[in-house]
Amino acid sequence: xxxxxxxxxxxxxxxxxxxxxxxxxxxxxxxxxxxxxxxxxxxxxxxxxxxxxxxxxxxxxxxxxxxxxxxxxxxxxxxxxxxxxxxxxxxxxxxxxxxxxxxxxxxxxxxxxxxxxxxxxxxxxxxxxxxxxxxxxxxxxxxxxxxxxxxxxxxxxxxxxxxxxxxxxxxxxxxxxxxxxxxxxxxxxxxxxxxxxxxxxxxxxxxxxxxxxxxxxxxxxxxxxxxxxxxxxxxxxxxxxxxxxxxxxxxxxxxxxxxxxxxxxxxxxxxxxxxxxxxxxxxxxxxxxxxxxxxxxxxxxxxxxxxxxxxxxxxxxxxxxxxxxxxxxxxxxxxxxxxxxxxxxxxxxxxxxxxxxxxxxxxxxxxxxxxxxxxxxxxxxxxxxxxxxxxxxxxxxxxxxxxxxxxxxxxxxxxxxxxxxxxxxxxxxxxxxxxxxxxxxxxxxxxxxxxxxxxxxxxxxxxxxxxxxxxxxxxxxxxxxxxxxxxxxxxxxxxxxxxxxxxxxxxxxxxxxxxxxxxxxxxxxxxxxxxxxxxxxxxx
Amino acid sequence: xxxxxxxxxxxxxxxxxxxxxxxxxxxxxxxxxxxxxxxxxxxxxxxxxxxxxxxxxxxxxxxxxxxxxxxxxxxxxxxxxxxxxxxxxxxxxxxxxxxxxxxxxxxxxxxxxxxxxxxxxxxxxxxxxxxxxxxxxxxxxxxxxxxxxxxxxxxxxxxxxxxxxxxxxxxxxxxxxxxxxxxxxxxxxxxxxxxxxxxxxxxxxxxxxxxxxxxxxxxxxxxxxxxxxxxxxxxxxxxxxxxxxxxxxxxxxxxxxxxxxxxxxxxxxxxxxxxxxxxxxxxxxxxxxxxxxxxxxxxxxxxxxxxxxxxxxxxxx
Numbered sequence: 001x002x003x004x005x006x007x008x009x010x011x012x013x014x015x016x017x018x019x020x021x022x023x024x025x026x027x028x029x030x031x032x033x034x035x036x037x038x039x040x041x042x043x044x045x046x047x048x049x050x051x052x053x054x055x056x057x058x059x060x061x062x063x064x065x066x067x068x069x070x071x072x073x074x075x076x077x078x079x080x081x082x083x084x085x086x087x088x089x090x091x092x093x094x095x096x097x098x099x100x101x102x103x104x105x106x107x108x109x110x111x112x113x114x115x116x117x118x119x120x121x122x123x124x125x126x127x128x129x130x131x132x133x134x135x136x137x138x139x140x141x142x143x144x145x146x147x148x149x150x151x152x153x154x155x156x157x158x159x160x161x162x163x164x165x166x167x168x169x170x171x172x173x174x175x176x177x178x179x180x181x182x183x184x185x186x187x188x189x190x191x192x193x194x195x196x197x198x199x200x201x202x203x204x205x206x207x208x209x210x211x212x213x214x215x216x217x218x219x220x221x222x223x224x225x226x227x228x229x230x231x232x233x234x235x236x237x238x239x240x241x242x243x244x245x246x247x248x249x250x251x252x253x254x255x256x257x258x259x260x261x262x263x264x265x266x267x268x269x270x271x272x273x274x275x276x277x278x279x280x281x282x283x284x285x286x287x288x289x290x291x292x293x294x295x296x297x298x299x300x301x302x303x304x305x306x307x308x309x310x311x312x313x314x315x316x317x318x319x320x321x322x323x324x325x326x327x328x329x330x331x332x333x334x335x336x337x338x339x340x341x342x343x344x345x346x347x348x349x350x351x352x353x354x355x356x357x358x359x360x361x362x363x364x365x366x367x368x369x370x371x372x373x374x375x376x377x378x379x380x381x382x383x384x385x386x387x388x389x390x391x392x393x394x395x396x397x398x399x400x401x402x403x404x405x406x407x408x409x410x411x412x413x414x415x416x417x418x419x420x421x422x423x424x425x426x427x428x429x430x431x432x433x434x435x436x437x438x439x440x441x442x443x444x445x446x447x448x449x450x451x452x453x454x455x456x457x458x459x460x461x462x463x464x465x466x467x468x469x470x471x472x473x474x475x476x477x478x479x480x481x482x483x484x485x486x487x488x489x490x491x492x493x494x495x496x497x498x499x500x501x502x503x504x505x506x507x508x509x510x511x512x513x514x515x516x517x518x519x520x521x522x523x524x525x526x527x528x529x530x531x532x533x534x535x536x537x538x539x540x
Numbered sequence: 541x542x543x544x545x546x547x548x549x550x551x552x553x554x555x556x557x558x559x560x561x562x563x564x565x566x567x568x569x570x571x572x573x574x575x576x577x578x579x580x581x582x583x584x585x586x587x588x589x590x591x592x593x594x595x596x597x598x599x600x601x602x603x604x605x606x607x608x609x610x611x612x613x614x615x616x617x618x619x620x621x622x623x624x625x626x627x628x629x630x631x632x633x634x635x636x637x638x639x640x641x642x643x644x645x646x647x648x649x650x651x652x653x654x655x656x657x658x659x660x661x662x663x664x665x666x667x668x669x670x671x672x673x674x675x676x677x678x679x680x681x682x683x684x685x686x687x688x689x690x691x692x693x694x695x696x697x698x699x700x701x702x703x704x705x706x707x708x709x710x711x712x713x714x715x716x717x718x719x720x721x722x723x724x725x726x727x728x729x730x731x732x733x734x735x736x737x738x739x740x741x742x743x744x745x746x747x748x749x750x751x752x753x754x755x756x757x758x759x760x761x762x763x764x765x766x767x768x769x770x771x772x773x774x775x776x777x778x779x780x781x782x783x784x785x786x787x788x789x790x791x792x793x794x795x796x797x798x799x800x801x802x803x804x805x806x807x808x809x810x811x812x813x814x815x816x817x818x819x820x821x822x823x824x825x826x827x828x829x830x831x832x833x834x835x836x837x838x839x840x841x842x843x844x845x846x847x848x849x850x851x852x853x854x855x856x857x
Contacts, residue, residue, distance in 0.1 A: 362558060470730065522559035524546045531751070532554050535823060536544025 007520050011513040018510030025504060035499035039148050041106060042244045042282065045305040046094075046143040050297035052135040053088055090135045090296035094143060096126040097284045101277055102151035111142035125289070135296070147282055154277065158286050160235045160260050166227035175209040180232045182207070190234045190261040191275075197228060198257070198273035222255055222270060226288075235260040239267055240291055241284040246308035253284065253291060253302055346379065348501040351511050353378050353488035358518055360487070365525030366480040369461050374484035376454045381489040389489075390482070393455075396428050397478075400459035401466070408463065422456040553826025554817060564828065568707070568789020569810055576786055577808040581625040581679055590785045593778060593804045595621070596682040604665055607658050614657075619683040622657070624664045624676045630697070630725045632669025634660050635683060647696075684804065687797040689770060692762035693717045693735070700726055701737065701775055701795045701803075704812055704824065708783035709835055709848040710776045711827040713737040714819040715769070719749070720759045733757060734819030735764055740853045742772030746821045775803045776845045782808055784841075792816075827852065 025031040096119070099105055110117060115130040130141055168176060187193040200206050201221060206214065214224050222238070229236040239256040256277070258267045267277050277283070284291065294300040353375035360366045368374050381389040403424050407417055429452065458481075466474045491497055500507060529536075549556070555564075576582050587594045598620060599613045614620065623633040634657070638645040644652045663669070664678040690699050697718030704712045714734050721731035728734045733754065736745035744767040747754050756763045769775065779793035782805065792812025795803050817824050834851045835844070 365557065473729075520562060522556070522562045524549055524554075524556040525558060528554075528556050529543050529546065529549065532549055532817065533542045533544045534751075535552050535554050535817060535821060536548035 004520060007516055011516040014513030014516070015510045018506050018508065018513065021506035021509070022504045025506075031503060033500075035495045039310070041146055041148045041309045043144065043146050043307045043309065044242060044244075044282070045307075046145075047140050047303045047305070048092060048094060048143070048292060048294075048300065049138065049140040049303070050092070050294050050300035051138045052090060053296055053298050088134065088296040090130075090132045090294075092130040092141060092295075092297065092300075093293040094128045094130075094302075095285055095289065095291045096128055096143075097145065097147075097282070098126070098286075099147065100156060100283045100286070101154060102149050103147055103282055104149070106146040106148060108143065108145035111144070115141065139297075158237070158258075158265060161237050161288070163230050163233060163235055166230055168227070172213060175213045176228065176231050178209045179207075179213055179228060182209070183228075184232070190232075190259055191266050193232060193234065194229065194236075194257065194259050194266070194268055195273060195275060197225065198268055198270055201225070201270065202273045222257070225257060225270060229257075229259060237287050239283060239286045242282045242304050242306070243278065244280045244282055244306055244308070246306065248304070248306045251304040251306055253304070254281070256281065258286065345498070345502050346382075348505055348508065349382075349492045349498065350375060350379070351508050352492055352497055352501060355511060355515065356488040356491055357484050358515060360480075360484050362518055362521055363525060365527035366483060367477045368481040368484050369458065369465070369477045370481070373454060373458060374481045375488055376451055377481070377485035378488035378492060380451060380454075381485065382493060386486065386489060390486075392432065393482075395432065396425060396455055397459055397462065399428055400425055400455065401463055404459050404463040405466075408467065418456060418460050421459050422452060425452055425456045425459065549823075553823030553829070555814060555824040555828070557814060559825065560814060564706070564790040565811060569791070570787065573787055574810050577788065577791065577810045579625050580623070580627075580807050581677060583805075583808055584679070584681075586785055587782070587805055590781070592781055592785070593801055595684055595798070595801075595804055595806070598680040598682065600625075601661050601665065601678040601680070604662060607661050607665070610658055610661060611654060613680065619685075620680055621683050622661060622664070622678055622680050624669045625679055626670040626674065626676050627664075628670070630727075632660075632664055637683065684796050684806075685799040687770060687799050690715075690797060692760050693733075693757050693764070693767060695719050695757075695759040696723075697726060698796050698806075700806055701769065701797070702809075702812065702816060703776065703779035703793045703795060704816060705780050705783055705791055705793055706828050706831050707789050707835070708780055708839075708841075708844050709831045710739055710780050710845060711831060711848065711852075712816050712820055712822070712824055713739055713776075713779075714816045715744070715767070717757060719757070721749075728813070728815045728819075733764075734815055735767065736816070736820030736822070737769060739776070740849045742769040742775070744768070746819060748818050751818060769797070771797060771802050773845065776848075777841050778803050778805055780844050780848075781841045783844075 026033055092115075096108075097105065110128060115132045117131075118129050120127055120129055128143065166176070183193050183196055187196050200210055201214070213228070214221055226236055226238070236257060236259045239258050240253055241256070242251060243254055245251065255270070256267050257270050258265050260266075266275060268275055269278055269281075292300060292302050354372075356378075357368060357371055357374050361368060361371075377389075377393065380393075383389075384392065400421060404417075404421055407420055412420065462474050462478060465477060576586060581600060584594050584597055588597070598617055601607055601610070601613075618639045619637055621633060621635050624631070627633065635647040636644045636652075636657075637647050642654055644657060646652060661678045664676055667675045670676040684698055686694070686698050693699055693715070694717050699715055699717045701713060701715050703710050714736050716726040716728065717733040717735065718726050719732055723730065726732050728748075731750060733747055733749045735747045737743070738745050744764050747764040749758065755765070775795050775797075779795055782791070782793050783789075786808060788808075788810055790810075790812075792809040794806045794809065796806050798804050814824070830851050831848070835847055839847065
């Protein structure tokens with residue numbers, strides 16, 4: 001009895017602790033219990049990486065032979081040897097985004113370990129500055145921001161830049177003259193002039209002059225576009241920003257071209273020659289000023305990792321504000337980088353799935369094959385969507401079982417057999433992906449989200465079960481597992497559940513208490529009420 | 541409606557799976573004693589040490605190399621059984637009933653040579669028949685010639701008697717008879733017949749197949765109500781005696797009746813199923829509680845058996 005009492009006490013304490021913490025957050029801190037309206041929020045992690053420039057303390061290596069390769073090699077070796085270099089002060093300056101066209105920066109965050117850091121504002125131009133006296137290795141600085149598009153405006157007004165005529169050599173100038181004249185002839189306005197120019201570039205249908213012009217500055221066609229526009233007397237500037245695509249890790253900054261026709265600004269995407277602001281283009285800033293300046297460094301790079309989330313904005317705004325104010329919340333999941341938050345969002349749902357399995361097994365008495373298989377299947381369903389997931393699962397396991405039954409005739413050893421099944425499963429998944437792609441069913445492409453090893457083990461377990469207990473038992477346990485997976489999936493995909501597990505992770509402590517209590521449940525299971533129905537009636 | 545309320549089940553003292561796991565198996569069985577029960581070879585060895593009646597062991601093949609020595613081992617042995625030590629559900633059991641020189645005749649009448657026997661043994665070692673495909677050892681033991689009385693109640697298999705032993709006291713018993721539907725296997729959920737046996741007298745009480753009551757064996761047609769198990773006291777004593785041997789507080793002992801040796805222990809089970817309640821039409825929990833109530837202290841086997849008979853006779857019959 002004492003163990004029962006102990007568990008009761010511990011479980012009670014845990015449940016009350018979890019609920020209490022959640023209640024405190026709700027009542028005292030005003031956390032919303034319900035999820036609000038959702039909006040797509042993009043998280044951009046800007047990575048600024050660069051190598052420090054270092055001067056050698058002595059001019060050239062003492063080397064009699066004078067062979068270039070030898071010298072290079074020597075220098076290469078020295079590169080790793082810090083002591084012989086004089087390190088220069090480093091200053092990095094990053095233009096902070098001035099979002100327009102309805103984009104809103106939800107939150108931004110700088111990582112600058114070991115650097116002096118400041119945000120400076122000069123005439124509405126906000127720049128982040130990292131400084132350091134010396135640096136001896138390749139370094140990466142981070143600037144992370146969360147943005148969402150509250151409204152879909154067009155780009156507004158902007159100061160009209162002065163037109164600076166390009167400096168060109170005479171032959172280029174002559175070409176330029178002819179190009180502009182020909183474009184002018186074909187177009188009716190500044191707008192169509194630009195569109196035509198960009199179309200020629202995009203479609204690669206340039207006449208001789210244009211080809212010559214752009215051939216002279218192969219490395220920067222965009223600069224030449226600006227030159228042509230300047231020569232034509234059209235006020236133009238670049239719009240720098242990032243194309244947002246979920247899951248991109250090394251996205252570069254892109255530049256759009258913007259012209260002013262005397263009335264308003266028109267923006268073009270030089271890659272497609274399309275007029276208008278692309279919907280997924282986050283405007284970093286307009287104008288030709290540089291975005292990243294690195295002093296004392298070389299090979300600098302600005303890259304973005306991009307993650308898409310659908311978040312209830314109001315709640316997020318509230319959390320962000322709270323995190324800054326409350327010490328308690330500073331240790332919450334919200335203080336983690338957003339990518340990790342995403343991982344935790346998935347992890348925090350696992351206990352919910354596990355609870356479903358525990359309830360089904362202990363209270364209902366449904367037999368599942370393995371405790372965690374249904375949870376893993378449920379998690380996979382979140383990625384694949386339910387029906388596609390079910391179809392793929394049944395198809396792969398069905399065919400796998402069939403092949404496995406052939407393998408069992410061959411009397412293979414266990415490890416070889418399972419490995420064979422894994423290989424077959426992967427082949428099946430590849431085949432399914434390719435066929436579905438060819439047929440145009442994109443949904444089946446999500447087959448890769450089903451964990452291969454789980455599929456292989458499921459097939460293995462099911463086939464052993466088939467041999468030992470017969471097909472009926474396979475049907476019972478298989479459908480039990482699927483039922484548990486589907487129920488877990490349905491529960492896990494409820495907005496409210498996701499909201500609660502993520503924003504009130506302390507509820508997991510309560511869940512732990514509940515599971516402990518369930519572990520001591522010695523009452524009847526639901527199926528036993530049927531199984532022993534004969535015994536329930538009193539004897540005559 | 542074929543459902544009952546939990547209250548009704550509780551009143552009838554029916555034991556549920558959760559309660560069995562927590563209150564009986566979890567509380568009375570030490571996990572580190574399980575291997576003793578799960579491995580038939582270990583069970584047999586310790587049972588022999590204790591002087592309990594088991595089928596005689598002719599030999600054990602532990603590694604593939606020893607398979608070559610089978611001929612030597614089987615010399616002069618007419619009838620034998622080769623089985624995996626960790627097999628489940630009767631899989632991988634080869635029964636040889638007759639021998640003519642180097643030809644062996646299976647229980648089904650098929651004729652095998654040494655090659656077939658060696659291959660079977662080799663398959664056992666590689667884990668073909670053990671749970672989860674673990675490597676196993678092959679046991680070669682004496683064939684059981686079951687008591688002719690029982691032959692009316694079995695089809696293609698040995699009927700065994702499952703006795704639930706709680707704290708050393710026999711609390712419930714049933715006979716499991718294989719049928720054509722169960723493919724010669726004695727598992728109730730595969731269609732074998734469970735016959736509840738009166739713990740006091742060894743008389744049959746009730747017979748079920750697939751959860752429905754039946755009167756006669758579906759294959760042989762013999763009525764179950766005529767069944768009285770011989771050597772009943774010895775069966776109970778043998779089963780209960782495993783308590784000292786295994787130190788398990790709650791287990792099921794599978795006993796078979798050999799024509800010559802009488803009751804012998806076939807195997808033990810640390811997690812015996814609950815279907816025995818249906819075969820007996822009686823809840824197990826109330827019997828377990830009666831043992832807790834009336835039988836405190838340690839007694840020798842004979843006393844335990846008679847004590848159990850006494851309390852169950854008073855209350856149940």
